[in-house]
Amino acid sequence: MDAAKQLDYDTIEDIYHLPEGKRAELIDGELYMMAAPGRIHQKFVMTLSNSIFSYIQRKNGDCEVYPSPFAVFLNADNDIYLEPDISVICDKNKLTEEGCKGAPDWIIEIVSPASRAMDYNKKLFKYRMAGVREYWIVDPIKQLVMVYNFEHDGFEQYSFSDKVRAGIYEDFEIDFAGINVE
Numbered sequence: 001m002d003a004a005k006q007l008d009y010d011t012i013e014d015i016y017h018l019p020e021g022k023r024a025e026l027i028d029g030e031l032y033m034m035a036a037p038g039r040i041h042q043k044f045v046m047t048l049s050n051s052i053f054s055y056i057q058r059k060n061g062d063c064e065v066y067p068s069p070f071a072v073f074l075n076a077d078n079d080i081y082l083e084p085d086i087s088v089i090c091d092k093n094k095l096t097e098e099g100c101k102g103a104p105d106w107i108i109e110i111v112s113p114a115s116r117a118m119d120y121n122k123k124l125f126k127y128r129m130a131g132v133r134e135y136w137i138v139d140p141i142k143q144l145v146m147v148y149n150f151e152h153d154g155f156e157q158y159s160f161s162d163k164v165r166a167g168i169y170e171d172f173e174i175d176f177a178g179i180n181v182e
Helices: 003-008 012-016 039-058 116-130
Strands: 023-027 030-034 064-067 080-082 086-089 106-110 134-139 144-149 154-159 163-165 173-175
Touching (some): 012 023, 039 106, 080 116, 106 116, 116 134, 116 144
Parallel strands (some): 106 134
Antiparallel strands (some): 023 080, 064 086, 134 144, 144 154, 163 173
């Protein structure tokens, strides 16, 4: 790689040296700056995280739920650094003080206008290739939930009037009709 190319290649050190309050994700040597999330986005993050956390607590489960900002070093290295809106990690060996080293079991991204292409395309591909078991894209504008079950190569689409079952659990579903984000 020539020197000009090396200068264009961002690293995890660039993430660590961002100014206070600035957030970015690192994918294949490119930094993607993150906009501050809006109120509806945050309400979804809180509501869904709380539902998942409550379920795990009731079942005395081993998985842990982390809402953003939470560092995910997707391939257990420093080449892909993401901050999914919600990460569910069942293998506690992946958890470090810095975040998660490796693929979480379940990731939920809440789409915002600034993240649409990233969530639907780049992250979908990266999550699948890294070994994430399940990926949900919650789209408040379209009022849709896309569920990708990578273990079974499945894809289902739901509306906000549906109950959506989590594939990593046999008896857990989220009733999107019952979510009030107004």
